[in-house]
Amino acid sequence: MTGSRGKETIVAATETAGTTRRDFLYIATGAMGAVGAAALVWPFISQLQPDASVLALSSTEVDLSQVAEGQMVTVKWRGKPVFVWNRTEKDIAEAKGVQLTALLDPIARNANLAADAPATDENRAGEGHEKWLVVIGICTHLGCVPIGHSGEYDGWFCPCHGSEYDTAGRVRRGPAPTNLEVPPYKFVSDTKISIG
Amino acid sequence: MSTTMSFRSTLLRPLAVAALAFGLAAPALAAEGAPKPPREEWSFAGPFGTFDQAQLQRGFQVFKEVCASCHAAHLFSFRNLAQPGGPSFSEAQAKAVAESYQVQDGPNDAGDMFDRPGRLSDRWPSPFPNEQAARASNGGAYPPDFSTLAKARTYEVGFPGFLIDIFTQYQEQGPDYIHALLVGYEEPPEGFTLPEGAHYNKYFPGHAIKMPQPISDGQVTYSDGSPETLDQYSRDVTAFMMWMAEPHLEARKRIGFQVMIFLIIFAGLLYFTKKKVWKDVAH
Amino acid sequence: MSGHSTFEPKHPALKWFESRLPLVGLIHSSFVAYPTPRNLNYWWTFGGILSLMLVCQILSGVVLVMHYTPHITLAFDSVEHIMRDVSYGWLIRYIHSNGASMFFIAVYIHMFRGLYYGSYKAPREVLWILGCIIYLLMMATAFMGYVLPWGQMSFWGATVITNLFSAFPVVGPTIVEWLWGGFSVDNATLNRFFSLHYLLPFMIAGVVVLHVWALHVVGQNNPTGVEPKSAKDTVPFTPYATIKDAFGMVCFLIFFAWFLFYIPNYLGHADNYIPANPLVTPAHIVPEWYYLPFYAMLRAVPDKLGGVLTMFGAIIVLFFVPWLDTSKVRSGVYRPLFKQFFWIWIAVCIGLGWLGSKPAEGGYVIAGRILTIYYFAHFLIILPLLGLFEKPKAVPASITEAVLGKNKGAAPASAGVSAPQTKG
Numbered sequence: 001m002t003g004s005r006g007k008e009t010i011v012a013a014t015e016t017a018g019t020t021r022r023d024f025l026y027i028a029t030g031a032m033g034a035v036g037a038a039a040l041v042w043p044f045i046s047q048l049q050p051d052a053s054v055l056a057l058s059s060t061e062v063d064l065s066q067v068a069e070g071q072m073v074t075v076k077w078r079g080k081p082v083f084v085w086n087r088t089e090k091d092i093a094e095a096k097g098v099q100l101t102a103l104l105d106p107i108a109r110n111a112n113l114a115a116d117a118p119a120t121d122e123n124r125a126g127e128g129h130e131k132w133l134v135v136i137g138i139c140t141h142l143g144c145v146p147i148g149h150s151g152e153y154d155g156w157f158c159p160c161h162g163s164e165y166d167t168a169g170r171v172r173r174g175p176a177p178t179n180l181e182v183p184p185y186k187f188v189s190d191t192k193i194s195i196g
Numbered sequence: 197m198s199t200t201m202s203f204r205s206t207l208l209r210p211l212a213v214a215a216l217a218f219g220l221a222a223p224a225l226a227a228e229g230a231p232k233p234p235r236e237e238w239s240f241a242g243p244f245g246t247f248d249q250a251q252l253q254r255g256f257q258v259f260k261e262v263c264a265s266c267h268a269a270h271l272f273s274f275r276n277l278a279q280p281g282g283p284s285f286s287e288a289q290a291k292a293v294a295e296s297y298q299v300q301d302g303p304n305d306a307g308d309m310f311d312r313p314g315r316l317s318d319r320w321p322s323p324f325p326n327e328q329a330a331r332a333s334n335g336g337a338y339p340p341d342f343s344t345l346a347k348a349r350t351y352e353v354g355f356p357g358f359l360i361d362i363f364t365q366y367q368e369q370g371p372d373y374i375h376a377l378l379v380g381y382e383e384p385p386e387g388f389t390l391p392e393g394a395h396y397n398k399y400f401p402g403h404a405i406k407m408p409q410p411i412s413d414g415q416v417t418y419s420d421g422s423p424e425t426l427d428q429y430s431r432d433v434t435a436f437m438m439w440m441a442e443p444h445l446e447a448r449k450r451i452g453f454q455v456m457i458f459l460i461i462f463a464g465l466l467y468f469t470k471k472k473v474w475k476d477v478a479h
Numbered sequence: 480m481s482g483h484s485t486f487e488p489k490h491p492a493l494k495w496f497e498s499r500l501p502l503v504g505l506i507h508s509s510f511v512a513y514p515t516p517r518n519l520n521y522w523w524t525f526g527g528i529l530s531l532m533l534v535c536q537i538l539s540g541v542v543l544v545m546h547y548t549p550h551i552t553l554a555f556d557s558v559e560h561i562m563r564d565v566s567y568g569w570l571i572r573y574i575h576s577n578g579a580s581m582f583f584i585a586v587y588i589h590m591f592r593g594l595y596y597g598s599y600k601a602p603r604e605v606l607w608i609l610g611c612i613i614y615l616l617m618m619a620t621a622f623m624g625y626v627l628p629w630g631q632m633s634f635w636g637a638t639v640i641t642n643l644f645s646a647f648p649v650v651g652p653t654i655v656e657w658l659w660g661g662f663s664v665d666n667a668t669l670n671r672f673f674s675l676h677y678l679l680p681f682m683i684a685g686v687v688v689l690h691v692w693a694l695h696v697v698g699q700n701n702p703t704g705v706e707p708k709s710a711k712d713t714v715p716f717t718p719y720a721t722i723k724d725a726f727g728m729v730c731f732l733i734f735f736a737w738f739l740f741y742i743p744n745y746l747g748h749a750d751n752y753i754p755a756n757p758l759v760t761p762a763h764i765v766p767e768w769y770y771l772p773f774y775a776m777l778r779a780v781p782d783k784l785g786g787v788l789t790m791f792g793a794i795i796v797l798f799f800v801p802w803l804d805t806s807k808v809r810s811g812v813y814r815p816l817f818k819q820f821f822w823i824w825i826a827v828c829i830g831l832g833w834l835g836s837k838p839a840e841g842g843y844v845i846a847g848r849i850l851t852i853y854y855f856a857h858f859l860i861i862l863p864l865l866g867l868f869e870k871p872k873a874v875p876a877s878i879t880e881a882v883l884g885k886n887k888g889a890a891p892a893s894a895g896v897s898a899p900q901t902k903g
Contacts, residue, residue, distance in 0.1 A: 025472060029465040033725075036462060043567035047542055052564040056275045056317040066305060243741055271559050340753075344559065347744060348752035365741040370749065401762075441752070444562070444569045451570070452740025459733045466726040473722050477714055478882050479517045 059196035061188070064132065072148045074137060077195045081137035081145055082183055083156075084193070087167060092130060094154060095121040095168035103179075104171050110182040119179055124168040129187060134195070135169040135180040146180075156180070230401045232351055233376030236431070238368050240438060243453065246446050247439050252283035254418055255436025258429050260293075262411050263342065266334060268322035271343035272440055275316040281446040282439055290316060297321050335393045337406035346370040346434070346441040370441070371434045373399065378430035381409040485512070509695055514713035515720040516701035518882050522592040523699070524727025525585050531728050532582040533687065537680050539575040540624075547627065549673035551666045554629035555754040573743040579621050580746045581735045583769035586614060594800070595821055597809035598700040604801040606693040611797050613686050618770070618794075620679040623672040625767055626664075630751030635764045637664045637672070643777070646787040663757065703881045704810025705874060712878040763838065771835030772828050776854070778839040779847035789851065796858045803858050805866025813872040817865050824857045 060077040062084055067073050072085040087095075100106050100118055107116065108123035117123045126132035139146050144160035151157030152173070153166035163176035170179040185195040239248045256277070259269075274294035277285045285293070294314035299321055302309035314321070324330035331338050340348075350369040353361060361367070376399040384396035384403070394404035411433075414424050422428055439445070486507035488494045497504055546565050548557040561568035590610070593599055599607035626637045641658045645651040660667030698707065707713045714720070738745060746768060750761045766774050773790045780786035796803075811818050831850050837843040875881035 025465070025469055029462075029469045032458075032462045032465055036458060039458075043570050044538065044542055046566040047545070047568060047571060049566055051546070051560070051566060051568070052275070052279070053273070053317070053560065054564075056273070059315075063305075271556065271563065276563075344752040348749050350749040362737075362742065362745065367742050367744065448569060448573075448740055448743070452736065455736050455740065456733070459729055459736060463726065463729040463733060466722065466729055470722045470726045473718050477517055477719065479519075 059194045061192060061194050063192055065191040069131075075195070077136075077183060082195055083133070083135050083137045083148065083169075083180075085133040085135075085148070087125075087131050087133055091154065091167040092121065092125075095124070095166060095170075098166065098168075098170075104174065105178045107179070108182070109179045111184040112182065112186070119168070119170055121168045124170065124179070124182060126187065126193070129190070132193070133167075133169060134182060134185055134193065136183050137180070139163055139176055140171065140178045140180065141174075141176040230351075230399050230403065232354075233369075233372040233399050235366070236368070236372055236375055238371055238435065238438070240435065240445055241366065241368050243365055243449060245449060247281070247283075247435065249282075249284045250420060250422075251432050251435045252439055253285065254420070254422060254428075255432035255434070255439075256283055257418070258411065258416050258433040259342070259436055261416055262429075263433060264320070265323055266330070266339040266407075267342050268324070268330075268339075269320045269342040269440060270322055271341075272320040273316070274314055274318055274320070276440075276443060278316070279443070282443060283436070287316070294318060335406055339407070342437055342440060344441045346374060346438040348441075349373045368438075371438050374437060375430050375434045377405075378411065378434070379426060509691075509716075510721070511715065511717040513695060513716040514698070514707065514710075515716050516699055516707055516712060516878055517714045517719070518701050518703065518878050519699065519720070519723070520702055521723075521727055522588065522596075523701075524724045524731075525589040525592065526694075527724035528585045528728050528731045529582070529589055530687070531731075532578060532585055533680070533684060536575060536578050536582060537684070539571050539578060540677070540680065542571050543575055544677065549627065549670050551629060551669055551755070554627060554669060558628045573739050575624075577735065577739045577743055577746060579624060580738070580768065581731070582617065583621070585731065586617060587769075590614065590797075591825065593700075595811045596700055596702060597704050597804065597806075597811060599801045600704075600804065600809050601801065602697045603693075603700065606690065606697060607801055608798055609686055609690040609693055611794070613683055613690060614797075615794060616679055616683045616686065620676060620683065621767065621769065623676040623679070626669065626672045627676060628751060629669065629755045630748075631753045631755055631759075631761050632748045632751040632764070634664060634755035634757065635760055636766055637668065639764060640766070641668075643787050643790075646784040648784070665757075700809070701878060702810060702812060703875055703878055704808065704812070705876070705878055705881070708877045709879070765836055768832065768836075771833075772831035772854075773835070775831040775835035775847045776851045778835075779844060779851040793851075793854060796855065800858060800862070803862045805863050806869065806871070807866070808871040808874060810874075813874050814865070814869055815872065816869045820857065820861050820865065824854070827853050827857070 057078060060075055060082070062073075062075050064084070064086070067084060067086045069086050070088045070091075072083055074081045074083055076082070085091075098121075100120065103119055106119050108119045110117060110123055112127070113123055122130065124133065124135075126134060137145050139156075139158040139160065141158065141161055141163050144158050146156035146158040146163070146165060148156055151164035153164050155165040155167045155169060155172075157164050158176065161175050162173070163171060164173040165176075165180055166172050168179075169182075171177070183195050185193050188194050239245060239251065274290055274297075277283060277290040277293060278287045294316055297314040297318075298311040299314040299318045300309055301312050304310055324333060327338055347370055351373055353369065377397060380398040380400070382396055382398050384390050388396065388403065390396055391404050394406055395408050396403055397405045411426060411429050413426050416424065416429060418424055422432075442448075486497075486504040488497045488503070493503065496502075543561060546557065546561045546568060548554060558572065561572050563569075565571075593607065593610070622636070622640060626633045641655055641664065644654045644658060647654065656662065658668070659665065660671060701707075748765070753761075765771070773793055776793055777786045777790040780789050806814060806817065808814055811821055827850050831847070831854065834843055834847045834850065839847075875884065
């Protein structure tokens, strides 16, 4: 091969055609290809979402009659630990005694309440069952499981980075930014809750 | 019924395209001791086929009241009853079905397994705890699991039908066979010695099937006024089995049509673009 | 061969990068300026189609692995889980299972094209051999992939094929046990097949890079088999070949989509929807369609080792085709006798495929023997002798001459050829 042809070839070959028609055809074909590629990508992205069997994984029931006063149990819901704590009078009083202004995160973070509900103890504890505190046992900092009955605020202490939570599961010392989350749950009876 | 129930598979079909081109004839062999099941009209056949929801609901009723007492369907969950593209029960109906079954759960805190009402996320409870138990209760034969059964059964189509099937998109050999089997119980012809505990079926390979005729006229009471005949029961439960084996069939055909339209238009555009690009170059 | 143009970066940043890693220049010279014979027909689009299929299989496969569990008690159910619960899982799984067949359809057409137009002849021997290696790797990959759903055909296919190796004297039984990682096809087998099934496609991709590299060193063959002699004989890869390949690919995708969306189980076996059962063999075991000709050869030979050697020999012989074909003329277009024998050979391959699907009994075995002998005779006797005795037709002096001869009377043809003669 001795000669060489560059972009000029294409130009030479196509200049004779009507510019508008040529442009339209090329743009339409290119656009069609782009649309096709984009549509093809979707199933490959969509498959990443939790599948139908995971989404259907329903509620976990917890029998509260087995949890003595002061005792804290851990149950699994959607693969995550959930703390169920039968709080003593002292724990409740301690939680109620905290001013909202003293909290790092003044929002209740309760899935059963409005998103902006304040983080009072009433809004954190079980509805009509104030001795029960049910929270997702995952530190809101980076996902470690905090240790119960420990820390300066008598709630939880996270061993990973030192966050501390009080007896209503509210963050009192960073680096965790928000209170422990309250999962969606309801009292099926006085001694049974259903989470999820 | 035996698990070894398999037939001349669809071996020839892959060669179809090539054979077409070269006119190779494949003589249709007589199926192993059984006539070819007749082809039925299925609502889900063809490029625009969809399931008949009422039929799936009736089929589910037949499955639940008749088949499920021996056959498992371990890949089938209660939640499937309410998913799109299926029998379209409401979620409340599916929940009610689930709750009418006891499902084993556990272990509880004491370490014991316990029974509780079913939930949507639960799988369909199997009638026997394991294959051995199923065999022991069914004269040594294992009632096959229904989950994928409609796709696991077929018959040899033979030449040239297997080539034509590519173009007509006929894929319903499984349902054809199941329906034929359900309506194929007969008195054994003279001279045919039936092994003990077996029943004569026209379409079962070898004719001696362990499953007694499972269903007959009037056995299931339909609430929608459909005929309560063996033929209708059989069609309904077969359609239900096909849905169970291929629950996304409707979505597949719907998306397939969209993709086809797209590709054909795109190919057309590319063809003209190609012509334009090559216009001044003889080739 | 020099290209149609060289890549000259204008932007300072690109200049900086190119002087350190001439990546864009490489792409430009390989896929833009690369001189392509102007007379390539649509059979030449299958190289691009095969690249597309390789990407398609790797992408869908990587996604399937996200949901699949390689364990004998879970494999079947996890595939059904993909089919039922994963969002678009049915689509991705059917893409992968039908894609394998499409891959083989494309590779067979690609190979037949190479054989017809003499694309294996000097200086393209290494290119051809790399292609044969890719084909071998594809067969191994597809075989191990078919085992993964752990249905009846998966299990029994794996059992039969691994047992082939027991034919080798002395070491045979040990090899088989080592392949299995046990005394039968079992969980260890499934796990290693899964691992290798994930690995091999990347090895294929590696050999494909070598294949394309070799192609770009020696240049593409073309229907006349005459090497390009001047710039007039070629066009730049982009846009000419790119747009033609794109059109070919989309047409192939229509064919693919027909199977994928409407008859996705047509190319599979119903038995594979029955979970694997080591105690019960299906009445009729057959491999996937793309192995059928080799399966027929295996069964045509009454001796176990002989059958295995014949089967492997049928592939090995392809490696030697560049030296078995003694003809001075490259393209089959100008070889009247070769052309006839080529089509007979294609018919023999299809005949073997058909026999592979039949039970090994009676007339089928005899026919299988005759066709097997013919298959080898084609390469070992007919090809070498044809080159000596065949009187080829006149070969055109150049590609351009051939093209213009074909299009005689088409006025714009010559004008079109001279038009692009601008300096690049």
